[in-house]
Amino acid sequence: MPRAYGTMTQGGGQPTDEELVAAVLGGDRERFGDLVDRYQGRLVNYLFRLLRNVDDAHDLAQEVLVKVYQVLDRYDPQYKFSTWLFRVAQNAAIDQIRRRRLKLVSLRQDDDEGEGRDWDLPSPERGPYGELRNRERADAIQQAIDSLPWEYRELILLRHQGDLPYEEIAQIKQMPLGTVKNKLFRGRQMLKEKLQDFLSD
């Protein structure tokens, strides 16, 4: 069943992001926790796919949320909060990747990112074969994402890990909506071909 956008889950009496931001700015600090609840999963997974490291993804997600809190009064409610949050996250991730590369160059390491696989995904399949299959699948997904050209990778991650709608991705990337859709469809097609062996799992 096709799913709806993650950012459209605020019906049923739930306050919108913008209302939560207004409450925080009005002095209700605890409401920032609701925003953290709402975005932590998407933010950590988005950063994880960019940084390929669980610890780094968690640390940077924390840093991004703290940074956003510090300048919350500069948030412009004419844009979606998620657009702003993921733009900050993307810039922070790019900075971190650049720093990491500089560090690698200075250390003269051969490995692309200098880090091996350091994560374990939840295991829906039990038993030795299941574990092996999970690991293979997780590696294949990461490799497939890494093999995408950067312009496609960014869009795919914003859509599939950040759960952002096309319009917000277009705002973050400052691209026309049609370009975002085309690139997303093409990126998805590329990924689908690389992950063909796992689609029937």
Place this chain on the structure above:
Amino acid sequence: MTRPDHDTYREWLNLEVDGCLPAARHAELDRHLASCADCRTEREELLAFEGLLQKNRIPVRADFKDTVLSSLPVAGWENRHPKTWGFPAAVVLLFAGIAAALFGSSRLEGAGGGASALLALADMLGSTVQAGAGLLAATWKGLGLAFAEVIASPVSLGAVAILVISLNLLLLSLLRRRRAAPDGVVRGRR
């Protein structure tokens, strides 16, 4: 009306998976799917792909939210918030009220309560400025006397020089230690 081509249906499939296909096109897509095995396969693969990415999300650490909330500093905008200024403003008003009650009645008896309070407040401020100026003058005078004492004797001059140099060295070592420490808004948990 002409029927969309195959590529258009493929685009619609992507939109459908993303939950963005307009309702009016669902029926037309379903009719096409009923007669096109390739598009049915494409749809199944797109859904499987979406499920694959969802299934392979990493879980967020249980203490993530608490760590974020406990790391939040007092932001600049919080200092400018009316709540922050509420207490000091209340104290100022309280003092103004007390001043008006104590001093306001003797002068401007004919004036209203508000003018009387303002006058009393101005008196109080004037007295405070006078007291501050007197204290400053006394401090300068005291410093001058102390300085004269220090330069009068070579021993006391040497002692002060050693004290100043030691304080500078201490400050330098503290600055160097701070520069060596890793930066970052949030302390990492490894």
